[in-house]
Amino acid sequence: MDKIFAYISQNQDSYIKRLAEVVAIPSVSGDAKHRQDVVRMGEWLVQEMTRLNVSTKIHHPGKQVLDGVELDLPPVVLGTYGTDPAKRTVLVYGHYDVQPALKSDGWTHDPFTLVEDEQGRLFGRGSTDDKAPIISWLWVIEAHQKLNIDLPVNIKMCFEGMEESGSEGLDDIIYKEAKDYFATVDCVCISDNYWLGTKKPCVTYGLRGISYFTLEISGPGRDLHSGVFGGTVHEPMTDLVYLMSKLVSPNGKILIPGIYDEVAPVTDDEHKLYTDLDFSVKDIHQAIDATNTIHENKQDILMHRWRFPTLSLHGIEGAFYGAGAKTVIPAKVIGKFSIRSVPNQKPETIKALVTSFIQQEFAKLNSKNKITITELSAGPAWVADVKHYNFRAASKAIETVFGITPDYTREGGSIPVTLTFQEALGKNVLLLPMGRADDGAHSINEKIDRSNYIEGIKLLTSYLHEISHAQ
């Protein structure tokens, strides 16, 4: 292992050069103008995989309409490296598309030119999310080949180009290949999230689910002038704002009766898990660039982020949203809100509770308006079995590379593919982050630290070796 680590350290500039190469491909999946760049990024991967003797299988998931244009979805690139039945097989997932980025958004440099500063921070769109992690898997293989060291596991790869745009088409492919291309997979590793803080590596074992609702109230046949009709009609906005105000209290408590009934109780063991985490109130204040947090200590903050459900009001479609003044009575307004769910909440129960509570509250209004409640999307929370060898291997690898016992963390958000892999394959899934909490994925000046990237390549190497013999 020392030999490989030394090789990786010696070759770090070459890894950074190749990260610069992929950052320079603006593979923005959410912008029709960049679709060819996304495809080009997929081709870059296939070319590298082929050079490294990874056999590939390309899926074309079909078409989509974006910005009014019908486009081919970018390919899902599957790869196989090693088929030795005596070895364990690890499936690794990553995505090669990125969020949009414009210099004019406030970037210090051109977002598609990798720039390193004096502190060794490598700035560029996609640097941390998810280009460094995805190509690092390839550098692990390359290092073994250069040093003529046998890789003690088989690797299956699943690289997609639509993660930032809803992973359109991916689920079908995973389910289709579960008993075929992925049949031999023993465990799954996803490197597409971040350390909890900036100093201590972690492994991630849980994600919240999400149930997204729309609440539509309609009344008049068309938008009305508030001078002429104010006071004479049941205004949909009044009903909607009333109903939205009944859903969550300003201190974050969900007001829908029964919504907490299915939430798994906090155990004593779980309480202890939060004590040593590399996180402070200061970290969240820095992250939100403000101090308007509800809770006063690390444990409450993280529990409300990870293991308690929350409800956020996102906005209203159909009402006036521009600057200035407009005296409209909107005819139809659609409130948007979502509930982040946790074990053991079931989306069906959430939907039933939300729907019946809102219907009851609406009935009290005696409004002549019409109401429609829709569950736009729903996915349950995910928690992995941390006693699986997959987690022990990751934990051991972190100890080897960083000399520290990692934090065991969850995330407040959702990475739907995690649950898809767990459900479709029936195997243990692990999130093994490479970047830090302050990397600014999705923000301006996204970066990955040189040390996170280079030590990250070592981490993935060590993880694969640990997997080969972990009990």
Place this chain on the structure above:
Amino acid sequence: MDKIFAYISQNQDSYIKRLAEVVAIPSVSGDAKHRQDVVRMGEWLVQEMTRLNVSTKIHHPGKQVLDGVELDLPPVVLGTYGTDPAKRTVLVYGHYDVQPALKSDGWTHDPFTLVEDEQGRLFGRGSTDDKAPIISWLWVIEAHQKLNIDLPVNIKMCFEGMEESGSEGLDDIIYKEAKDYFATVDCVCISDNYWLGTKKPCVTYGLRGISYFTLEISGPGRDLHSGVFGGTVHEPMTDLVYLMSKLVSPNGKILIPGIYDEVAPVTDDEHKLYTDLDFSVKDIHQAIDATNTIHENKQDILMHRWRFPTLSLHGIEGAFYGAGAKTVIPAKVIGKFSIRSVPNQKPETIKALVTSFIQQEFAKLNSKNKITITELSAGPAWVADVKHYNFRAASKAIETVFGITPDYTREGGSIPVTLTFQEALGKNVLLLPMGRADDGAHSINEKIDRSNYIEGIKLLTSYLHEISHAQ
């Protein structure tokens, strides 16, 4: 008078031809691309006024920025016809700009081509709002000249090209000319509104005021991801929706304590005024294209439109407003609402009550977010003295032309220039509508009925004659 009426009836096709000519000028003040058309429409008026020996004075109110382009505001055209100190002087106001209109909005015909159907409805943008009324004043003068009949009053004219875009620049000109160009004015007549229904003419003596507020709540330094931060921060949307829900009940009652204290009580005389009005519940159902009215009878509906204050929630700036799902916690949201005020409510009192109530409610939340309440604009209600000869003249004119005693109506909306004339000149102001309630000003398929236009010219004629001797 019979002679003039006969002349007007005989020449109706010529009036319609000239209405077609001005409808064909797309003088859309809200669209930078049409600014030259607005100017051209102003020039058309000056040319006609000059032809009829009306002396003109052109004001250029300055510049504005529209759609990112700096534009000259269209001219305010003043006119003087007659300066005989022995005659009364009537100031007439109208606007020569129009609302936007595209065939693709759903118009049956090209909006800028006047088309008459079998029922004598003249369709075209600006037909009723406000081109037929504005040019009718000119046809009154023309008819007198052709018939060599002396006009028994002096006329001052004030024609603007920015009414549909906030009358930018007009108020300053009115105040400036109050003691100069308008010094001799005895009373004011504005023909820029509509009958209450479709059958019975009316004179309008009141308008509601408006106080427009923004309620801004800000918290995080930037928009946050609801997965990562939901449950840990005071979300501005939650606070805002809570506060907006406290302002008005779904049955239209304003919930701000004290807001009704200054509202003038309904007198017995006033009650009687509503009995004979040409209006039914069916009319409002037709107008809103729905049946979600709060009140069950004509009197309650009209009182809540005209003489009780109302509060409408217009929308939210800064929140998610698009279609589909977005899991954002908006960092700063701005609620928009307005109160339509009535005599004797004062904007200062409304502002004080709104501000202190919202501040009190916000304090109860113990939120760490910040609140800012702003009064964007405010104008008081207007009610004219209906015992003035101006109203008697209009009423008599309607009896002469239509053989019916007119309805005395108010409007729920605001026409700010009305109050400006009253305040700047200190003279009685009257609204004398020409079109019908179903004309669809601001909508698709705007029209004026041939009979409303032609009888309208007679009405204005008769009104001016009545003014000359009304007591």
